[in-house]
Amino acid sequence: MVVCGGSALIATGLVPRTTQDVDVVALMDDGILKDPAPFPEKLVRAAKTTADLLNLPEDWLNSGPADLFRMGLPDGFVERLQKKIVGECLVMHFVSRTDQIHFKLYASVDRGGYHVTDLKALNPTAEELFIAAKWCMTQDVSEGFLYLLKDFLRVFGFENVAERL
Amino acid sequence: MKMSLKDYRIKLRNSLLNLAWSQWSALGVAGHAKNFSQYVIDVEALILFTIFIGRYDERLFDSMQDWLQANGRFVNTQRLCSLTKKNGFLYQKELAYVAANLNSFENKSKWGKIAGSVKFDSREKAEPLFKDIPLLMKQKKDPLALLYGLERNPYKCAGKNAEFEEGAASLMLKLRGLFGVNSRVEIMLLLLSEDYCKNQDLARRSGYSWRSVQDVLFEMKFGGIIQATVSRKNRVYSVPDKECWRRVLNLSDGELIQFPQWNKALFSLELLYETLENPMLDKVSNLSVQGVVGKCFDKIGTDFLECGIEKLQTASAGNWLELPEISLLSL
Numbered sequence: 001m002v003v004c005g006g007s008a009l010i011a012t013g014l015v016p017r018t019t020q021d022v023d024v025v026a027l028m029d030d031g032i033l034k035d036p037a038p039f040p041e042k043l044v045r046a047a048k049t050t051a052d053l054l055n056l057p058e059d060w061l062n063s064g065p066a067d068l069f070r071m072g073l074p075d076g077f078v079e080r081l082q083k084k085i086v087g088e089c090l091v092m093h094f095v096s097r098t099d100q101i102h103f104k105l106y107a108s109v110d111r112g113g114y115h116v117t118d119l120k121a122l123n124p125t126a127e128e129l130f131i132a133a134k135w136c137m138t139q140d141v142s143e144g145f146l147y148l149l150k151d152f153l154r155v156f157g158f159e160n161v162a163e164r165l
Numbered sequence: 166m167k168m169s170l171k172d173y174r175i176k177l178r179n180s181l182l183n184l185a186w187s188q189w190s191a192l193g194v195a196g197h198a199k200n201f202s203q204y205v206i207d208v209e210a211l212i213l214f215t216i217f218i219g220r221y222d223e224r225l226f227d228s229m230q231d232w233l234q235a236n237g238r239f240v241n242t243q244r245l246c247s248l249t250k251k252n253g254f255l256y257q258k259e260l261a262y263v264a265a266n267l268n269s270f271e272n273k274s275k276w277g278k279i280a281g282s283v284k285f286d287s288r289e290k291a292e293p294l295f296k297d298i299p300l301l302m303k304q305k306k307d308p309l310a311l312l313y314g315l316e317r318n319p320y321k322c323a324g325k326n327a328e329f330e331e332g333a334a335s336l337m338l339k340l341r342g343l344f345g346v347n348s349r350v351e352i353m354l355l356l357l358s359e360d361y362c363k364n365q366d367l368a369r370r371s372g373y374s375w376r377s378v379q380d381v382l383f384e385m386k387f388g389g390i391i392q393a394t395v396s397r398k399n400r401v402y403s404v405p406d407k408e409c410w411r412r413v414l415n416l417s418d419g420e421l422i423q424f425p426q427w428n429k430a431l432f433s434l435e436l437l438y439e440t441l442e443n444p445m446l447d448k449v450s451n452l453s454v455q456g457v458v459g460k461c462f463d464k465i466g467t468d469f470l471e472c473g474i475e476k477l478q479t480a481s482a483g484n485w486l487e488l489p490e491i492s493l494l495s496l
Contacts, residue, residue: 006197006224010197016197017182017183017186017196017197017222017224017225018196018197018224019194019195019196019197019224019228019323019325020195020196020197020325021195021325055193055327055328055330056195056327057195057324057325057326057327059325060195060325109301109304111318112298112300112301112304112318113223113295113298113317113318114222114223114224114227114298116298116299117222117223117297117298120297144303147303148301148303148304151301151302151303152299152301155299155301156299
């Protein structure tokens with residue numbers, strides 16, 4: 001499983017307090033990324049058993065970010081994943097800090113709120129934000145989004161990055 | 166003061182956020198937080214505390230709103246209002262907004278009064294609900310929050326709550342499931358946590374009027390649930406068979422029922438943080454800061470001492486720098 005969102009932020013020690021759900025952006029099979037939705041039946045059953053055992057919400061394991069996979073992940077995404085082997089049947093891949101910056105920048109412009117706090121906690125450099133912003137423009141190609149993206153970067157204190165787009 | 170006030174403020178804020186997260190997690194919010202089980206949680210005090218500290222953590226604020234959408238029926242809005250008045254709660258707009266969100270979802274008469282308690286003059290400029298989160302001019306804003314003069318991104322209920330944890334932490338909610346949302350719950354909790362109580366103590370600590378507590382005590386005694394003993398000066402009340410109640414409430418062996426005065430503890434912590442939040446303090450000497458903190462503790466008075474939380478009882482103007490460690494590690 002390739003995990004992004006709050007769980008990956010915790011697992012990689014980047015943000016300490018988030019909710020308990022695990023957002024799966026892709027599945028990995030023999031080194032190849034696959035669309036996470038719908039989950040394979042055995043994964044659905046295992047998630048249900050875990051929810052019952054640990055008193056977790058029903059959809060604690062979800063494929064909410066599948067659209068990111070479908071629209072295209074950042075270049076070098078797979079190489080940057082942080083691998084963790086859990087038992088004999090499960091390998092977790094946590095999204096790297098660089099890719100979290102990509103996702104959090106997109107979410108900050110799109111939805112704002114705590115994504116902005118997370119992006120701040122990731123402490124990105126101007127160059128990292130520029131690369132992330134270029135990727136964001138492939139996720140939403142509209143003029144309106146570009147306007148918002150530039151506006152956000154200015155408010156976020158990176159006017160020089162906004163001017164370069 | 167070895168660390169800067171700015172660093173201390175962040176440390177204190179983080180410890181307060183951790184405290185709120187751990188309590189909400191025990192009540193079923195899906196949060197990554199240390200298990201909290203030592204004390205019975207006061208849900209109304211926690212809501213008010215979260216409205217204050219949640220302005221620094223949108224996830225926490227909205228997790229509380231999600232929880233309320235699912236469990237608002239267990240909240241005593243009358244007690245919520247009474248605690249706001251008693252403690253001079255500052256964030257009435259934020260509370261009214263939370264109530265308005267619930268009002269559109271749950272029993273209107275229950276939350277309507279709080280939702281309608283604040284009127285915003287549309288000529289005034291709306292202010293951001295969350296600290297340190299910039300909002301863009303053209304970004305979508307929550308229309309309901311704007312009605313209360315608050316700017317934020319649109320709130321959407323994630324609906325991710327689990328059941329309450331077993332144990333003492335969620336006892337107030339369990340008892341509300343049994344007795345309904347009324348003063349019997351706080352009275353029973355106090356009687357279960359103490360050997361005996363006087364009517365006046367129960368009224369003072371529960372936040373209900375002396376008269377209504379007396380009526381409830383009469384009915385409970387009449388029903389054989391509690392007993393009354395007349396001493397020289399007073400009539401004291403107690404629960405005759407606490408073990409039986411412990412079994413009914415599914416508490417593990419040796420697990421104590423401790424129902425502290427959370428409102429005193431949490432409002433005192435809030436007052437201290439609000440005092441230190443003043444940016445002017447960054448520019449003055451340590452001695453001046455200590456003077457301001459001293460005045461703050463004058464306002465707090467004996468609230469820490471009386472709160473019933475052992476590790477906070479000794480908090481004072483002399484050891485306030487140690488507070489983040491206490492709140493973080495061991496409540």
